[in-house]
Amino acid sequence: MISVVRGMRDLFGAELRAWQRAEEVFRSMSAAFGYEELRTPILEHTELFARGVGQETDIVGKEMYSFEDRGGDSVTLRPEMTAAIVRAAIEHNFVRHSPTTRIWYAGPQFRYERPQKGRYRQFHQYGAECLGSPHPEADVEIISLAYNVLATIGVTKFTLEVNTLGNATSRAAYREALVTYLRANVERLTEDSRRRLERNPLRVLDSKDEQDKPVIAEAPKLSDYLDVESRQHFEAVRLMLDVAGIPYVHNPLLVRGLDYYCHTVFEFTTTELGTQNAIGGGGRYDPLFSLIGGADTPAVGFSLGIERVMMLLEQERGEWGAEKGIDVFAISIGDAARLPLRLISLRLRRQGYSVVEDLQRRSVKAQMRDADKHGARYTITMGDDELAQGTVVVKNMATGEQQSVADTNVEQFLTQL
Ligand code: HAM
Secondary structure, three states: OOOOOOOOOOOOHHHHHHHHHHHHHHHHHHHHOOOEEOOOOOEEEHHHHHHHOOOOOHHHHHHOEEEEOOOOOEEEEOOOOHHHHHHHHHHOOHHHHOOOEEEEEEEEEEOOOOOEOOEOOEEEEEEEEEEOOOOHHHHHHHHHHHHHHHHHHOOOOOEEEEEEOOOHHHHHHHHHHHHHHHHHOHHHOOHHHHHHHHHOHHHHHHOOOOOOHHHHHOOOOHHHHOOHHHHHHHHHHHHHHHHHOOOOEEOOOOOOOOOOOEEEEEEEEOOOOOOOOEEEEEEEOOOHHHHHOOOOOOEEEEEEEHHHHHHHHHHHHOOOOOOOOEEEEEEEOOOOOHHHHHHHHHHHHHOOOOEEEOOOOOOHHHHHHHHHHOOEEEEEEEOHHHHHHOEEEEEEOOOOOEEEEEHHHHHHHHHHO
């Protein structure tokens, strides 16, 4: 048997229906905040992520699905969306046309990670990017959109963690102090952290390893290296979050794994899903446009991991909670009624009703069971008698009530129910 590729999943049934409901929330909440959808290709030039996400990150260093296409170009299955959105924004001059450009997206991403619960090689993100504003209110708008999406989907067991990486000057000063300190304590660090120290020292702060924790606890604090501008930006973000009634905790060790961030960074974390505790994250990424070759443009955004959000939802509810349902199941008795009933079904569908017919020519009892399985709200039944009289029997599946209705009148009858 040929099975699905490791780290990838088929989506169907109740789980998929629950996803579709979440997708409705992505769409409607994004629209409520004035965000427009953008769809970019799944393949991009490898260079986009190498430059945008950063050579030294785990994503670019070891997780990308990159290959040469038949023309010899190196292309990559996108591991994240932000670099692709910025590429498209530069290519189509979005920000010149609209100084604040608001974009949302949803779709599959690919990272060659070790698969485990909540971690896949093909996973999905919903996210939004606010391009063009350097001000803290843009950071808060983005966080607020993410927060409202999560709340509307119905998950509650998560924490919003926020931190600031400051501006480039603050970060450079801090990086130097951190590297000096970590080098002096390199003996006490794990192998992983030693490697990070050389490639991406701020990421050492991210380590969850017990061995690293005492070293991290005594490390210089980024907050001590923030200049006035950086402090003011972060204080404004915190104040506006308070005013908006969005609960958060300040985690001074939150640095995020991608290179393009500055100022505000944030993550939605949960203790419900084991080691894969981030259901989403984001931050401000003012340096990214120029890294990819565009004009300097301030920007901020987030992505939610849809698998993880849905796992949390299922865990909190104890089920997917997305019932299957159709409006009408059409039941024919005998051969003669089959075709006329089919025509009524077609008519109903054109009116917007969902109608399912039996295609197995089964007994009435079997068709009734099928109607139940489909979660039909009504059945319409036609046999030889009804055919002769020009009627159908409409049954309300919830109450069991049934009534004979003229076949030309079914739509009107259903609208009255
Ligand atoms: P990220 O933190 O790499 O950020 O990914 C965002 C979310 O995607 C994670 O919090 C997690 O829920 C989900 N995720 C990541 N990798 C996997 C995986 N292998 N399996 C399942 N879920 C996963 C970004 O991607 C940035 N582009 C976010 C952003 C947008 N920053 C600014 N704008």
